Amino acid sequence: MLKNYIMVALRTLARHKMYSLINISGLAVGMTVFILIALWVTDELSYDKFHKDVNNLYRIIAKGAYFEDGIDGAPAPLANAIRTEIPDVIDVARVMDVPKLVISYNDKAFYETRIMLTEQPFFNIFSFPFIYGNPENALSNPNEIVITEQIARKYFGEEDPLGKILVADNNYQLTVSGVMKDFPKNSSFKCDIIASLKIKGEEFTELESHWGAFMTVTYIEINPNADIEGIVKKMNEIGEKNNCPQFKAGVSFDLQPFLRVHLDGKNNYRVYTDIGDSLLAYSFSVIAVFVLLIACINFINLSTARSLIRAKEVGLRKAVGARRLQLVRQFLGESILLSAISFFLAVVLVEICLPAFNNLVGKSLDINIFDPGLISGAIAIIIIVGIVAGSYPAFYLSSFNPVAVLKGKERSVSRKSSLRRILVVFQFSLSIALFIGTAIIYLQLNYISTKDLGFDRANIVHIPIKENTGSQYSTIKSELLQSPYIESVSSQYNLEAYGDFSTNGFVWEGGVPNYDLTFNVSNVEPDYFETLRFELVRGRLFSKKLITDTSAAVIINEEAVGKMGLENPVGKRFGYMEFDATIIGVVKNANVASLYKDISPRVYRPVQDFADASEHGKVLIRFSEDNFDGALSHIRNTWEKFNKVTPFEFELLDDTYKNLYRKENKIRIIVSIFTLLAIFISCLGLFGLVSSITERRTKEIGIRKVLGAKVFNIINLLAKDFVVLVAIANLIAWPVAYLIMNRLLQNYPYRINLNLWIFAASALAVLLVAILTVSFQALKAAMSNPVDTLKYE
Amino acid sequence: MIDLKNVSKCYSSGKVNTYVLRKINLEINEGEFMTIMGPSGAGKSTLLNIIGMLDSMSEGEYHFLGESVQKLNERKRVDLYKQFIGFIFQSYHLIDELTVYENLETPLIYKKIKSSQRKSMVCDTLDRFQIVGKKDLFPNQLSGGQQQLVGIARAIIAEPKLLLADEPTGNLHSEQGKEIMDLLKKLNDEGTTILQVTHSEKNAAYGSRIIKLLDGWIED
Ligand SMILES: Nc1ncnc2c1ncn2[C@@H]1O[C@H](COP(=O)(O)OP(=O)(O)OP(=O)(O)O)[C@@H](O)[C@H]1O
Ligand SMILES: [Mg+2]
Helix, strand or coil: CHHHHHHHHHHHHHHCHHHHHHHHHHHHHHHHHHHHHHHHHHHHHCCCCCCCCHHHEEEEEEEECCEEEEECEECHHHHHHHHHHCCCEEEEEEEEECCCEEEEECCEEEEECCEEEECCCHHHHCCCCEEECCHHHCCCCCCEEEEEHHHHHHHHCCCCCCCCEEEECCCEEEEEEEEECCCCCCCCECCCEEEEHHHHCHHHHHHCCCCCCCCEEEEEEECCCCCHHHHHHHHHHHHHHCCCHHHHCCCEEEEEEHHHHHHHCCCCCCCCECCCCHHHHHHHHHHHHHHHHHHHHHHHHHHHHCHHHHHHHHHHHHHCCCCHHHHHHHHHHHHHHHHHHHHHHHHHHHHHHHHHHHHHHCCCCCCCCCCHHHHHHHHHHHHHHHHHHHHHHHHHHCCCCHHHHHCCCHHHHCCCCHHHHHHHHHHHHHHHHHHHHHHHHHHHHHHHHHCCCCCCCCCEEEEECCCHHHHCHHHHHHHHCCCCCEEEEEEECCCCCCCCCEECCEEECCCCCCCCCCEEEEEECCCHHHHHCCCEEEECCCCCCCHHHHCCEEEEEHHHHHHHCCCCCCCCEEEECCEEEEEEEEECCCCCCCCCCCCCCEEEEECCCCCCCCCCCEEEEEECCCCHHHHHHHHHHHHHHHCCCCCCCCEEHHHHHHHCCHHHHHHHHHHHHHHHHHHHHHHHHHHHHHHHHHHHCHHHHHHHHHCCCCHHHHHHHHHHHHHHHHHHHHHHHHHHHHHHHHHHHCCCCCCCCCCHHHHHHHHHHHHHHHHHHHHHHHHHHHHCCHHHHHHHC | CEEEEEEEEEEEECCEEEEEEEEEEEEECCCCEEEEECCCCCCHHHHHHHHCCCCCCCEEEEEECCEEHHHCCHHHHHHHHHHHEEEECCCCCCCCCCCHHHHHHHHHHHCCCCHHHHHHHHHHHHHHCCCHHHCCCCHHHCCHHHHHHHHHHHHHCCCCCEEEEECCCCCCCHHHHHHHHHHHHHHHHCCCEEEEECCCHHHHCCCCEEEEEECCEEEC
């Protein structure tokens, strides 16, 4: 029986090549999208599962008050308190990050960016196997480090790494006390060098008694059947008892299961973390299912539209004793077979696309065809797609009455199906909605990457304040200014695009006092505003000539003026703890940080000594337009003259701002590709439908032409219906796209307006493609010679 | 074997009911070779289809070998049908995607006959109809007469007790028609009950009993 079915299925496929091609290619493309996303999502969900007893691992987070979305920091002394006071906690480990360092060994020197500081229990809590050394006494000395296999090879080649000394920033000596296996791909911890928290020396000792600094990230392992809520309660009692200052503002501690860190941790990204995005994983899954569904609909529509082809077979099989259920099974088998063929094609396509896809999502996914999980997943996809696509056609086809079909009563089997129309509308609603969504993402990203930020970011290159740059800054600056290609040079403690600093607790003269008002603080060189071409609104800018400007003057932005309730800010006093200054000027609001943040009150403090600049301290150099190369070589020479330790590095300020949206740009590419594929598959289906109708109406078209119908009339006759359906699809697509995109855009303080024309243009684009698709077939039919078709009949 | 009591069939289109069969009473005994005749549109095919359980009736009772057909569910009805009935169509309907061999095999498959036995039954039949050489051809590679031959072969391969033939020679020229009729006669002699529809007096002469249908009524 099976052989009989398979023979029929294959012969039917072979006989109707075009339709088989449409079905198979549509399903294969849909499955390709689905498989790629499934691989990606599976990988995302597999993160951190390799740790032993991973369900007992938690991260401490702080919630409430100004930590609206929760942060991963906790005060350093909390760990010791937990260790002694909460018996259900087996182990506690704190982690901190450090900026990138130059690490050298003999004559080898590299920047290392992924460095993490922690303490020994880290290796008890997490399962990271060692190749050399013993995790149980790793990091027991302040200068001991653990490195990964890869780093060991990078610095020591084949030499035994244990006991070797690496030098950090030409200053600290770090002894390798352990080499661990490289972090698994699906570990949310990923770093190259693990050093001891104690390497920070004084700084860390101070932190150890500081309940107000949420500077360490704390991980704990608890007893398998411990009462989580009890532990949280005790942690908060500890915080309360030690007068953690943030508690007064309503902050409290909570535990986050470690397994959620990868997907839910996007607000607290650190250099040593590999953080995903659950919203993204969720949205992509939905899109993938939709694309596959669109392909399934093609199958449903084409099978039912072309049911006549199978009607006779159904009638005959019934006439020789087939029960309906047997026929249902036969047709379902056929759709599963088709699904299987498509699947194998899809696997080939996936293999081809995987490198590019990996590049886009920044992963190294691959297909291991012997993985039992993958095999059962494959079987599940084949069967589910086969059933989703094949069920309705199977029940529809098997319902034919043998008497009717054998009499050739076409009318009874080829009636216009309202279901088919609904499905076409559904397909195109999805395609159009995706198209609108993509268009909006494009426009939004385009908007934020070209928006006027309130200062001139073009023609500025910045270099880090490193090594001697800070302490010899004034010499370096005058050296830089020697170049005719360099217009101005100015520095700041931290480039806001990389790391912004904010605090509350300011007091000012007049206006509305608000101790809780949070200010961003930028420490800048007095001529910063000239270099970046800020616009002064009131008062004056800093002047190097006035001694008071280096210590007792501040400039604020317009936003601050409003929030402080000041009418006349210039000349008013402004202070923070022992710091006391006068407001000398107001600058126009500028988006110095990412456009994902609204402008908040900002205070600019003048500084001239950059020896203590933060890791994000930058020298901003404005070069004259079109003279980038000349300026850059001068900057490089200057750097190399003053800084013999760290390799030269630079970045264009414009790129710095563009890079803030790099992830979004990648998402934009992926979503656009999905959208184009969805439209492609939908149109493929449309093409098939119009072909089948044209086929059936060849005779009618011939007669109409003989009677004098024009080509246009024929196209109109065949294509109009479908164009109307696509037009109707807009009615569904527009509001759906509007609701979803409007909701998504709310996350962005700077966003485009959802103008009607975006929707209209998207709809028009899809409609045009649809019209081309249907017209092509219809045109072919309309151009045919009526005598041929009629004679053939 | 067959017992029809007051069987009617009507089609309703909109508000109008059109009766195509009216209160048919008919009894057919095993071993009979019966012919239904009548003008076009009289309801002959409809009656045959109802007897063949391919179509439902609107009113009346139909007993087949003592079973009340109208009371059976699909499954039982199909079981009954495939066990006892073979159907020959006017225009030799064969499954286009299957070869001659596979077309013959299909009813046996639905009867759940084992593969080895199926093979010998198909070979016997191919032999008997002298179409062994054609077994791997597809229907569109056969002439009309050959197709009808295969259609008949398929109808009788499972050795039905009742053979229903709706104008079996309608599409054939007289020479081929005669061969087919001879074959039916032979089958009847071997014990198969046959019910044929025909317009031809000559073909009717092969049968033992003739009923005439006119406008849905049986004429006596
Ligand atoms: N599905 C249907 N709906 C309405 N009327 C139908 C339908 N099928 C058949 N009829 C009508 O039933 C009547 C009997 O049809 P049937 O096919 O039984 O005639 P017949 O005696 O076999 O004619 P012929 O010799 O031409 O084959 C015809 O008048 C036909 O129009
Ligand atoms: Mg008839």
